[in-house]
Amino acid sequence: MLESASSRSAWQSKLIGDGAHRNAAMTAFVVVGVLVAMTVSQFKNIEVGSFRYWLLVLSALLLPLFDLVAIIRTLLGSALLLLGFAVVAGGWHLAAGDVRAVAQLLLLVYIAAWVATDRATLNADDIGRLYLLAVGLGIVVLLFTDQNIYSLVPGRANSAVAAGRVSFFPNIAYTGLLSFAVLLVLTRDRRLARRHAVVLVMAIYFLVFSSVRATLIAAAVYLTLYFWFNRYSKAEPVRMFWTALLVAVGLNIAIWQSAKVLFLLQDNFLVSTFLLRGETGISLDRIAYQLYRPWLWEVQAKIFAASPAWMGWGVFDFSKLVVGESPPLNSSGSESLPMRLLTVYGIPALLFTSYLVVCLYRSARRDDRWACASFPAIFMLMMNWGSSFHPTDFVFVLLMLVVSRGAAGYADAGLDAAAGRADLDGQTPFEHATGSPQVRSLRSAVSGGIAKYRRRLERLGQIDNNLL
Numbered sequence: 001m002l003e004s005a006s007s008r009s010a011w012q013s014k015l016i017g018d019g020a021h022r023n024a025a026m027t028a029f030v031v032v033g034v035l036v037a038m039t040v041s042q043f044k045n046i047e048v049g050s051f052r053y054w055l056l057v058l059s060a061l062l063l064p065l066f067d068l069v070a071i072i073r074t075l076l077g078s079a080l081l082l083l084g085f086a087v088v089a090g091g092w093h094l095a096a097g098d099v100r101a102v103a104q105l106l107l108l109v110y111i112a113a114w115v116a117t118d119r120a121t122l123n124a125d126d127i128g129r130l131y132l133l134a135v136g137l138g139i140v141v142l143l144f145t146d147q148n149i150y151s152l153v154p155g156r157a158n159s160a161v162a163a164g165r166v167s168f169f170p171n172i173a174y175t176g177l178l179s180f181a182v183l184l185v186l187t188r189d190r191r192l193a194r195r196h197a198v199v200l201v202m203a204i205y206f207l208v209f210s211s212v213r214a215t216l217i218a219a220a221v222y223l224t225l226y227f228w229f230n231r232y233s234k235a236e237p238v239r240m241f242w243t244a245l246l247v248a249v250g251l252n253i254a255i256w257q258s259a260k261v262l263f264l265l266q267d268n269f270l271v272s273t274f275l276l277r278g279e280t281g282i283s284l285d286r287i288a289y290q291l292y293r294p295w296l297w298e299v300q301a302k303i304f305a306a307s308p309a310w311m312g313w314g315v316f317d318f319s320k321l322v323v324g325e326s327p328p329l330n331s332s333g334s335e336s337l338p339m340r341l342l343t344v345y346g347i348p349a350l351l352f353t354s355y356l357v358v359c360l361y362r363s364a365r366r367d368d369r370w371a372c373a374s375f376p377a378i379f380m381l382m383m384n385w386g387s388s389f390h391p392t393d394f395v396f397v398l399l400m401l402v403v404s405r406g407a408a409g410y411a412d413a414g415l416d417a418a419a420g421r422a423d424l425d426g427q428t429p430f431e432h433a434t435g436s437p438q439v440r441s442l443r444s445a446v447s448g449g450i451a452k453y454r455r456r457l458e459r460l461g462q463i464d465n466n467l468l
Helices: 005-015 024-037 051-075 080-095 099-114 124-144 172-186 190-195 197-209 213-229 237-256 258-265 269-275 284-291 293-305 337-345 347-365 369-384 394-409 429-435 437-467
Strands: none
Touching: 024 051, 024 124, 024 394, 051 080, 051 099, 080 099, 080 337, 080 347, 099 337, 099 347, 099 394, 124 172, 124 190, 124 197, 172 190, 172 197, 172 213, 172 369, 172 394, 190 197, 197 213, 213 237, 213 369, 237 258, 237 293, 237 347, 237 369, 258 284, 284 293, 293 337, 293 369, 337 347, 337 369, 347 369, 347 394, 369 394
């Protein structure tokens, strides 16, 4: 019996997306996040209790309620590691009376599970439109307010801090991160890239000239891996999984040890421009000051090791625990998500990182080459720009959707099978199309009909020859 049109449409909508399919609540969450980020300046954070604070928090609390049943089902299924993280770490800190740590943990798990549900889908075309909207709003903010110290053209900024850098968000980190997310989504296949060629060129421009080093490195890693994975003539899930995982780990080890390498290469124009913000002839200490993250990771590892029973400190004042460590910058220590979770929640935080690795494994099993190529880049950003991976932040949803859902997380107007799109049972679209019982039955029927028609033609040919 042939697949019905409705079942085929449902499979395609769930797997690839039909272009009109989108999660309206999740789309609203991202739009609200972008609008609020347009009001956040480079040197000021959102104040706790302010209107903007409650707008983000209430969006994170209320909008996922539309998918509450799916969230519960996901936590009891594919996101069981997240549920374990919430139960173990939450129970420990609740017993210790740290209600704030428990609340933050539950919000993190709540939003992470939301973007892992089978209802979590954004429209790829919407992402392109949203980027144009963000750039347009950024131009208005730049022209009519003094909130953005950057410029849209390199070298036109008035501030010495912003010299040579461009940004349409007042906070340049958001320009780099949103541009990177748009690059990811629009380069998933050629059709998307062609349809949004102007947006893609804009994203590359702002990605390069914003000079947010982490996003530049992340983009280079993603494009290199995606090109490499697409060279595979057949699905190689084991090879793809281990390649992506080793690159993710190795990349952060390289960053940890990068100060000495950059010190030796600082006179190179490209290294100086894109990795040292145009500076040359600077000391090793100055380079370490710029990088900051390697120092932070080492300090956070010490903080975790000193915590009671290695179960973390709960919510704590980072500045009070780094006395004597000579911190290069004033910081809350939130720049690395996995390491911050380790200091706050201890050993159970490894369940969150394990969940990310399991998501990578599932992507590899589905032959989702796009998601696998994206994983090392996104994990590196979590380690370096973890403050943007807050559950109330739109960046968290955009990039965690790639990790947890892969290509299925971004619907497209086209339904043709492309690299990285896979059936839920682990088959690629080609294997699904040619290997299902219904299609085998159809193929058999068509083959039998062709053979019967060929024999009939042969008999007619014999008759014609006899007449001649």
